[in-house]
Amino acid sequence: MEWQSASAPSRPARRFPVKSVRLPASVPPMANDLLLLWLAALPLMGSPGPATMSLAGLGTAFGFRQSLGYLVGIIIGTTVVLLMIATGVTAVVLTQPILLTALTILAGAYILYLAWKIATAPVGGLEPRAKNRNHLVVPDFSLRSALHLKSRAGRAKSEALRDSHFARSALAPRPAQAPSFVPGFSLAIANPKAFAAIGAVYAGHTLVADDPTVDALYKLVALTLVIVIVNTAWLAFGALFSRVLTNPVAGRAVNIIFAIMLVVSVGLALVAA
Numbered sequence: 001m002e003w004q005s006a007s008a009p010s011r012p013a014r015r016f017p018v019k020s021v022r023l024p025a026s027v028p029p030m031a032n033d034l035l036l037l038w039l040a041a042l043p044l045m046g047s048p049g050p051a052t053m054s055l056a057g058l059g060t061a062f063g064f065r066q067s068l069g070y071l072v073g074i075i076i077g078t079t080v081v082l083l084m085i086a087t088g089v090t091a092v093v094l095t096q097p098i099l100l101t102a103l104t105i106l107a108g109a110y111i112l113y114l115a116w117k118i119a120t121a122p123v124g125g126l127e128p129r130a131k132n133r134n135h136l137v138v139p140d141f142s143l144r145s146a147l148h149l150k151s152r153a154g155r156a157k158s159e160a161l162r163d164s165h166f167a168r169s170a171l172a173p174r175p176a177q178a179p180s181f182v183p184g185f186s187l188a189i190a191n192p193k194a195f196a197a198i199g200a201v202y203a204g205h206t207l208v209a210d211d212p213t214v215d216a217l218y219k220l221v222a223l224t225l226v227i228v229i230v231n232t233a234w235l236a237f238g239a240l241f242s243r244v245l246t247n248p249v250a251g252r253a254v255n256i257i258f259a260i261m262l263v264v265s266v267g268l269a270l271v272a273a
Helices: 002-007 030-046 050-062 068-087 089-094 097-119 126-148 152-171 181-189 192-204 212-244 248-272
Strands: none
Touching: 030 192, 030 212, 050 068, 050 097, 050 181, 050 192, 050 212, 050 248, 068 089, 068 181, 068 192, 068 212, 097 181, 097 248, 192 212, 212 248
């Protein structure tokens, strides 16, 4: 052993130069996680429910433009539900059975009223004729009378005709108006499907694992975008029927179908909740 150690002196190990590699700053893999979040959110939040069916029904019954106020109410109300889920307020509400029951009863009563309003809304070719009869014929007649009657008796007769027209206009039934912002907001707040669908998507996905605050902000922005797209698409889908269906009988049938679907969707949402 001594002869081997003397004849074979140890040499230092050869070191090969290694270039130092600087990795880029750690960025969360948000692209895949965000895509998975949207793939889960679109079918859950966009499936038929009380809010989406009401938007489709109102779009068919009143058109896209007249239902914009209701659409904004649905979007803001659903966003408030998302904020309640993100901040934990939903857990507090669910622990109050009396409050939860009261919200459910109020939402069910309003949805039944909304279904009746959709089913009985004016359809297709009837409204333009009524509008022309009430707003074009009599004013033109009164104006021509005022211009051509020169005598005092003629002016008195013209004033009498104008007054009678105003009286008939005040007593005549006004065209039906689509629900506005407040009903849409109220329905979104009391929508059981929104709490279930948004809660499942929000709790089941993580975009930034090491920072809960940033993760919550990213999910709020991503899901708010889904809320806007989904609800606008349902209203546009319903409004498409109002332009295609010019036959009053077919339009009435579609309104009734959407009203029935709205009531059925509420029942299914309550059973699922």
